[in-house]
Amino acid sequence: GQQLNQSPQSMFIQEGEDVSMNCTSSSIFNTWLWYKQDPGEGPVLLIALYKAGELTSNGRLTAQFGITRKDSFLNISASIPSDVGIYFCAGQLIGNQFYFGTGTSLTVIP
Amino acid sequence: GAVVSQHPSRVICKSGTSVKIECRSLDFQATTMFWYRQFPKQSLMLMATSNEGSKATYEQGVEKDKFLINHASLTLSTLTVTSAHPEDSSFYICSAILTRVGTDTQYFGPGTRLTVL
Numbered sequence: 001g002q003q004l005n006q007s008p009q010s011m012f013i014q015e016g017e018d019v020s021m022n023c024t025s026s027s028i029f030n031t032w033l034w035y036k037q038d039p040g041e042g043p044v045l046l047i048a049l050y051k052a053g054e055l056t057s058n059g060r061l062t063a064q065f066g067i068t069r070k071d072s073f074l075n076i077s078a079s080i081p082s083d084v085g086i087y088f089c090a091g092q093l094i095g096n097q098f099y100f101g102t103g104t105s106l107t108v109i110p
Numbered sequence: 111g112a113v114v115s116q117h118p119s120r121v122i123c124k125s126g127t128s129v130k131i132e133c134r135s136l137d138f139q140a141t142t143m144f145w146y147r148q149f150p151k152q153s154l155m156l157m158a159t160s161n162e163g164s165k166a167t168y169e170q171g172v173e174k175d176k177f178l179i180n181h182a183s184l185t186l187s188t189l190t191v192t193s194a195h196p197e198d199s200s201f202y203i204c205s206a207i208l209t210r211v212g213t214d215t216q217y218f219g220p221g222t223r224l225t226v227l
Contacts (some may be wrong), residue, residue, distance in 0.1 A: 031214060042116070042203045042218040043154070050213045088153065090216065096142045096207055098216055102153050 006089055006101030013079055014109050021104040022073040023089035031092035032065050032072040036085045037103075043088055047074070079108050112138050112208045116219035123194055124227055130190045131222045133204030139184035140206035144216070145177070148201045160187040194226040 004023045013019060023032070031050055035043035047058050049065035049072060056063055062075045072091075076083055089101040113136040123129050133143055141162050146154040158179050159167040166179035178190040187206075191198055203221040207214050 033216060035218070040201075040221070040223065042114075042205075042221040045111075045215065045217060048213075048215050092214060092216075096159065096214060098144075100153050105151075 004089055004091055004099055004101040006104055008104060009102065010105040010107070012107045012109065015079060015081060017079055019076040019079055019083070019106060020073060021087060021089075022071060023091070023101045024071040025091055025099070026070065027091070027093060027099075028069040029091035029093060030069075032063070033090040033092070033098075034061075034063050034072070034074045035088045035090065037088060038085045046087075076106075079106075081108050081110055084108050112206070112215070112217040114204065114206050114217045114219040116204055116222050118222060119220060120223045120225075122225045122227065125195055126193055128190055128192045129194055129224060130188055131202055131204070131224075133187045133189070133206070133219050135185045135206040135208075135217075138206070138208050140187075140208065141184065142207045143181060143187040144205045144207075145179060145187070145189050146203045146205070148203060148221075154203065157189075191224065194224070196226045199224055199226045 004025045006023045033048050034046045037043040047056050047063040052069045053067050054065040060077045087104045090098050092098050115134045117132045143160040145157045156169050157172045160179050160181040162181045162184050168174045181187040201221050205216045205218045
């Protein structure tokens with residue numbers, strides 16, 4: 001199925017640094033979702049965005065629904081070792097069609 | 111928050127046997143559930159959409175007779191891998207859609223690791 005363009009593909013950062021990743025698409029989405037997946041586990045929902053321009057925080061995480069409805073970003077502030085994992089974005093078109101980004105692998109160096 | 115469970119979490123079976131994986135939405139009803147397959151270090155690959163009370167919709171290239179899906183209730187969908195072969199070994203993940211006042215949010219199960227010997 002359709003894949004969203006997610007970047008960067010991987011990141012290696014020092015503990016304490018901020019992280020930013022984004023997803024873009026040529027399609028207009030109604031919903032943007034951000035997930036984190038640890039090895040051997042299912043993705044866990046971090047933030048859900050339902051309106052264009054919406055900016056939502058969840059602890060050290062902040063995500064925004066792009067005003068054009070074709071993009072979204074996720075920021076992690078003051079990274080810690082447990083932030084390590086793979087982050088996925090997902091966009092929803094009409095109905096129950098969800099499309100996923102290719103993932104961003106985050107490594108935090110203590 | 112919405113919780114989705116999967117059972118079993120791990121299963122090892124012999125080639126030629128069938129394996130059933132259950133996906134349950136524990137604290138909400140889900141008309142729609144999805145089944146995904148994930149290969150190491152790759153994103154999720156949608157296999158099929160499971161709709162309560164009707165036949166599942168399979169993605170192109172996914173054999174419906176190989177991967178049987180049943181969505182018998184608003185809280186349970188099952189995936190049966192029939193006549194499993196080693197190439198069916200993978201990580202299978204289900205998800206369920208929680209609908210609230212015009213918004214749809216997808217919640218994932220913890221996944222099932224299938225190993226076919």
